[in-house]
Amino acid sequence: MVTIRDVAKACGFSTTTVSFVLNNSRMARSLPETTKAHVRQTAGELGYRPNALVKSPRSKQSKILGAIVFDITDPYCTQVLYGIQNALRQAGSYVAMIIDIQSNRARFKQYARMLLDRQVEGLIALANPFVREDELHEILKDVAVPVVIVGREMKKAPLSSISTDNAEGGALALQHLCELGHRRIAFVRGPRTFVDSGERWGGIIECAARFGLALDRMLIVDLKREQSYYEGGYELTRQLLEQGQGFTALLAYDDLTAFGAITALNQAGVGVPSGCSVVGFDDMPACSYYNPPLTTVSQTMDRLGSLGVEMLLEKIRNAKEEKQNVGSHLMLKPKLVIRASTAQPGKRF
Amino acid sequence: MVTIRDVAKACGFSTTTVSFVLNNSRMARSLPETTKAHVRQTAGELGYRPNALVKSPRSKQSKILGAIVFDITDPYCTQVLYGIQNALRQAGSYVAMIIDIQSNRARFKQYARMLLDRQVEGLIALANPFVREDELHEILKDVAVPVVIVGREMKKAPLSSISTDNAEGGALALQHLCELGHRRIAFVRGPRTFVDSGERWGGIIECAARFGLALDRMLIVDLKREQSYYEGGYELTRQLLEQGQGFTALLAYDDLTAFGAITALNQAGVGVPSGCSVVGFDDMPACSYYNPPLTTVSQTMDRLGSLGVEMLLEKIRNAKEEKQNVGSHLMLKPKLVIRASTAQPGKRF
DNA sequence: TTGTAAGCGTTATCAT
């Protein structure tokens, strides 16, 4: 391995000078071009590469961020990670250490500690829908580095967070169906304890009022936590159909629920959207190639990730300047993405 | 920050002793239990956490592996990553630094270097279908640490690799269709330059011979590299239908291609599987909730990842013992996953 | 403009 001392020896300057030149430090400005050129050349010739790990003790900068996701095979997580990596590339110099806790709450704390042991300068963590705000605070209370939570609004400092305006998302979805002329609309909501599901429902109620739409309790069903959302969407939709409640549209908790609903509808001989329109939530990649392509509400996950990183880097800068760190919260507007699973109510039904 | 010196001072022993105890080094065995207990307790009380980064200069072990994927939103990649993380958790102590090159070849080299600067002890890289073996060798030729390539057979040392038996996979898919009684089968192959597509085709030819099946050139079409596979599958299937070539089954390059094909078939009024059976390749998660759920060939991506890590760790151990590193190659058997998109040929058509 | 030397937190060597 070629060290900075090897370079220094080879070009006849001290390690200090070499360090200055190779890091473009402000001290390097006072060095003559000839020196710099010489240093750089010998470094190049020797194939010198600075050891990024050992920089940290003196500089106090590991240039590593920790990212904790709850399921790396979940499209929601990977889209956020995509955004994270984009922001990191633009910021330059920082890398992420990505950890998957595989939906195992106990691992969260354990892995957070592991990342801290590895001297990450900050932590960005994706909240899954069933972890509560106070739990997160409890777990993260003695973490010394800045933290940003993605996907859940954290109201208490010092945690910052970035999330989607779920209420607006719910409203957007219902508004779309109303504007198409639907009045008999079924709702497959998320499990009762899910924060985001509650927020979405709030938006739906508000929007229903705006359109003078009466919500029929018989057309409102809730997923259970134990089921997969796809299975749940399928089962609940089948039940709705069996009960013979007529409806011309269905608003699902998320895209997977919507996929399950479509399967149930088709099996019952109901075409989508000819017999029933279906709207999802999230806009996972599979929506665009589903059969039919799914109308849904996009959470713009990549922006969640990239802006989350920007917030985190900002917090890290503040922490360095000993500014006190207040928690801040960003709420992104969701976007309605209209595809082929929604249409005006047909004649059938 | 609490350092090992703080602990030493607090408990009255030297840093050496503390280090021995806290690392359970063999030297610690000769220490009396009382000492060890005392050290451990003060460490606990002070909340001491060893700085994992600075261990590396002396121990020569960063305990970091680099993982390079070509698209972190691609289900193939994330499934492999899932396997990687599983293996890492079991192995303990190692973490992965995951880098997404976003299908940008130029970034491969750049990021590989970045990872090496960060002292990764080994590299595991997922090959995408359009990078060639010699390219990979060229890029990785002066990488000093052990490397394992996932998803592409590398025949030349010192690179090791682990991949799926694509020929067997192709054969498996066709055999399934033949056994169902199909004789008029359409093939949407991958782009000509794709290694895996060629391998699969080899298996298909072999299997066709075995079943005495004549392959009709009019029913064989190839995707173009520029198109998305979903789009390509859709377009090519539409063309096949327009040409009026009768076929009762379609074997697609991969799952996305199959999804596109199903969309085209349905739009033409052909039911799946009632009018035409469709088989994909990969078994991405979307297959199980597609409409209809897709019969496909599983690459068992998680095993690709976990076994890949095991190979890499093995290589790292060998490298430490100065054993010379020969490249090794593992080829995993694919698995046929039968779902609802295939059936015996119907009466229609 | 350049160099010396101290330090970062750890582990390894060697002595006691």
Added chain:
DNA sequence: ATGATAACGCTTACAA
């Protein structure tokens, strides 16, 4: 059984 001390590769006050 325990401790001094050097070393790892780098950055950075301070000195010249």
